[in-house]
Amino acid sequence: MSRHHAHNSPGPRAWLGLLVILGPVLLVSMDGSILFLAMSRVSQALTPTADQALWILDIYGFAVGSLLIAFGNIGDRYGRLKLLMIGTTAFGIGSAGAAFAPSPELLIVARALMGVAGATLLPSALAVLSELFTDPRRRAQAIGVFAATFAAGFAIGPVAGGILLERFWWGSVFLINLPVIALFLFLAPILLREVRATRPGHVDALSVVTSAAGLLLMIYGLKYSAAEGLSIVPVLVGITGLVLLAWFARRQRSLQHPLIEFSLFRDRVFTVAVITGLLPLAAWSATAYLAGVYLQSVLDLPVLRAALLALPGAVVLTVTCVVTPFVVDRIGKRTALVICHFSIAAGLLSLLPTAITGGIGWYVASTAIAGVGYGICFSVVADTAVGAVPAERAGSAGAIAETSNEIGNALGIALLGSLAALVFRLQGPDLAPTLDGTLKLPDLAPAAAVEAKTAFVTGLHVIAAVAGVLHTALGILALRWLPGSVTAQTDSGTRADPVHRSQGVRGADQGDT
Template sequence: MPASSCRTVDHMSQQHAHNPPGLRAWLGLLVILGPVLLVSMDGSILFLAMSRISQALTPTADQALWILDIYGFAVGSLLVAFGNIGDRYGRLKLLMIGTAAFGIGSAGAAFAPSPELLIVARALMGVAGATLLPSALAVLSELFADPRRRAQAIGIFAAAFAAGFAIGPVAGGILLERFWWGSVFLINLPVIALFLIFAPILLREVRATRPGRVDALSVVTSAVGLLLTIYGLKHAAAEGLSIVPVLVGIVGLVLLVWFALRQRSLEHPLMEFSLFRDRVFTVAIITGLLPLAAWSAAAYLAGIYLQSVLDLPVLSAALLALPGAVILTVTCVVTPFVVDRIGKRAALIICHFSIAAGLLLLLPTAITDGIGWYVASTVIAGIGYGICFSVVADTAVGAVPAERAGSAGAIAETSNEIGNALGIALLGSLAALVFRLQGPDLAPTLDETLQLPDLAPAVVGEARTAFVTGLHVVAAVASVLHVVLGVLALRWLPRAAPSAGEPVLSRPEAAQEVEPRGR
């Protein structure tokens, strides 16, 4: 989460800690929230738009998955690198460049004439989005020197980021009711224009005191390794095993292992793997990844289910997602206050078991009805998703040294973005595999099958049943994974984990210590 970097400029503002923020600070916060909201919204806004895009551009099953998740992979694989670059060359400068590039990518995506060009435009948006999150929070921290006010501003920032993920499908559905599919990208442009006008007036440049050197080889190996690994998995799910995709996937895994080993020998690594020695930090980062994977896969598949199985209009599907979006956002806002009373350990446990319960509520859905089960699922799971955003952010804040916040603090943001993309890539591929094995074998996806001419009602029913079976398998697998992580939280975490605003213990034995709670 973006709140992982909230200590970025503490060392710059100690002498002003008791000065209340003025109008400039709050206006600066408002300006920063614009592009950050867009970055999170664009991670989910296509969930309801993919049916329209499939009709207009006719992408293959593989291309459809890349359209959805190339954005998240680009953001997640480059967040840490751009945190380092911002430390060295200036975060406001990087923020301005990234926002402009995000606008160019949005315009390109809106008018893309083919699936290939849409994938390229989404990739550019992802690269630009990776520049925004760590830099935006660092600049925000400079605006609020007082720790209490800064905490309030970061809480608003984190809630806006969470809300963007949640309302993305809703906003997309509302736009698609009146406009063509490209409108979901064009709405970015006015917000970007306002930011580029007012940011130089309201925001100041921020640099770290000891930025170090950006290891270009680590940037390349992490990004390429991730993309090659996912390509192999996606191709196997969509079309079955073959030599080339398997070899590509193996090369990707080797690159990722090499990336991890290389970080141990670097003076300024892109990823501070030593932080994972602490069990609290490890469980929290996994909490940043797995729930986002489950949420993105469930939201994507549920969007297809509502429109292509139950034949609901896109606006109706969007409005059905609204209760879960509201619950997620409200939970994100109130979680810090609840954690002060029940502790981080209890919050993490509630997070995973509520998501597991919510996902299980998708199992009774059928090809004839399931609206009530879907809404109940999003509401119950939304509690866990909201806790996930807040608790992961708080844990990362406590674990990141101030002088390395722009880079090391991006681990939590990376876990969110990679989780969002992995959910569609891995769990979405699992659903595609089930459809390929149980469907009528006329086309690799439900939407492509339903677009074929002269389909018999029995074939339509078979295709929809196969898709719903894939949805059930994904929900069950994700639910089991959350139960496992909930059990790990019960066993691994101390009964009194650090409360909000307290540093996470960095020693390996920290998981065995118990600290008193209360304020």
């Protein structure tokens, strides 16, 4: 027994390999949020339209979310380490292109390339990590470090961006990726080994195309209508996107290896877990972006001070993510999910007293209170979703749960950001489509500047109220829908074993669908 334990104990190579893997993971999560404080500088340099600004922010998340499951299957077939190396290289090329993009259109293209590359990194990194740690207990610890790193990346992205912008131009927020990528490409072939699934599932290319196209077309219609007003072309584009998504959902029911197993949503625990993966990320991304503009363009704070004000919330989120697994063992996942939604709702509603003349204290309190809920979300969603289904479906459940995070991050800016743009268009001075664009106008009257700032803050309040109400409703739903002990229910023999669960967290086991 002792010799078997020693054989499974990870050596220095495994822990060094984990550190190497965490580099790209941190970059992928950071780049989902690093532009939140940098967008004011980007807007000043490239003067994007309102809908272009939203695309710059969320095309990355849409690319990651829409391709995450597909690349999980592709990595199974052709090799995880090979895909990880290719994806990291592409991520570096996209980062360099974004840093030196001379126009909004090219920046959007570069961000899209980064998103496609990011979709290759997450499932492949976790699968390679699982190969390094064959002992289930040590693997669980490594997965915990992986999840905490991913959560920390989201949290510290705006802070890192703000610190860089204090000394350098806006493109520096992308160039910091390059040293980490170079180090990974040098060390990965030495410390990591190739991983392939024994039974790779078939990748339905048509499903990949229709899901991605449907999302992009639907969101384009919403974005353009919010920024410019209703017209026939964006409405038809949006409807086309909805039709494609409906066709995609119908097609999945007839495939032997669907990208998304919609039958899993029959389980209430799984459904609540997936919604918990989507809605908090939507609320967080939208309010973090709008609050970054509020601090810099409404309150006229320097970017470094704005970044430091985001630090308390980032610390709370990261600490909560680390301690939640230990607390959940005592209070249960049902209680944790309820606390998650009510704390986020309380944090969001704390933004309502902010005004154009002040509100820094309310902002810091909001990020700290909501940070508790966001940390719980990162920690328990994937495990709850995977634990709600039989072991043989763990890969599909984990992939859906993690995809909901990425899609939620993009949808928050797309949908809630478009709602804020609509409020600004209706209540602002109608001189430019964005606040930064309005404030840059020559000979802008002081009254018009105040009107523009007031309209922007009103949009922020509307977003906070809508998201806060949705989280309150979801907290009540979790209270009523979920059984008294989610853990007890999922431990009754259908729960996935540690090996399946760890491979399912980011879709690394899609061959078992």
